[in-house]
Amino acid sequence: MKKFLGLILLMLLPCSALSMWGQTGQQMKLISYNIWNGFEGDSLRRARFIEWTQKQAADIFVLTELVGFKEKDLKTLGQVCGYPYAAIVKEEGYPVGVLSKQPIEVIKKQVEGFWHGMMHVKTAGVDVIATHLSPFEWKYRLNEAQQIVDYIQANHLKDYYVAGDLNAHSPLDADEIAKHDTLLANMQRWDLSQKKYRNLREGRYDFSVISTFLAAGMEDAIGRMVHPASARMSFPAAFLYDWQWDDKRLPQRRERLDYILLSPSLMEKCKSAAVHNGKENEGISDHYPVSVILEK
Secondary structure, three states: OHHHHHHHHHHHHHHHHHHHHOOOOOEEEEEEEEOOHHHHHOHHHHHHHHHHHHHHOOOEEEEEOOOOOOHHHHHHHHHHHOOOEEEEOOOOOOOEEEEEOOOEEEEEEEOOOOOOOEEEEEEOOEEEEEEEOOOOOHHHHHHHHHHHHHHHHHOOOOOEEEEEEOOOOOHHHHHHHOOOHHHHHHHHHHHHOOOOOOOOEOOEOOOHHHHHHHHOOOEEHHHHHOOOHHHHOOEOOHHHHOOOOOOOOOHHHOEOOEEEEEOHHHHOOEEEEEEOOOHHHOOOOOOOOEEEEEEO
């Protein structure tokens, strides 16, 4: 009888594995992409995004800056890209959304206490926390980060990741961005022009937001796996300034704002990570997309 039950369990195991690891059962690809004001009604940018997305064949997409998108619009975009399932946190302002090749269960949508919102969905066997943190104030971002950590811990999530435009700097990038004098000068100038907001912490880069996630046990896969550090920068694209991709003024302005932070259990399965900041993505958004691949 025990052998019979064991055989049944072995027969069922590939089915459960299939739900988490996609059709091949071997790996899962995750992508996060800030699409800059919902493509701003630019059909060419949208078409190029669709083309790139179809080539990537990722399992799950987290999208930020879905400006002008209703849930039906996101579902339409997803279907064109090959994703039959979609969820969006809200339908005004700067929404975040998730596309998946497998059914999405929306666990929580929260706008209160978040600059753009936080959404928790479960799909393909993993818990996805999609968010877009404050672009203007490090203290607000820190509070958002702590809320997400508290939520994950209170709900005892295991196989999860946090993704989106976090508008914050990783301590793993500290040595690199310390060399970006133009970036620091621009941020200092912006802070001085504001009466209320501060992106810098007493005039210096702030690493407390990403450190909060790391201290809770999450892993910055891109920070650990993409080298050199200059290859990790996800913002700005040359498109923001109407410059060429290889403009020599860009490196001094660049920073990494886009993340896929993995739970310890998913980091153990992480095969590779990438920031797609090559020419092929120039002209789609002011941000470059980031990805990780998990191996079974």
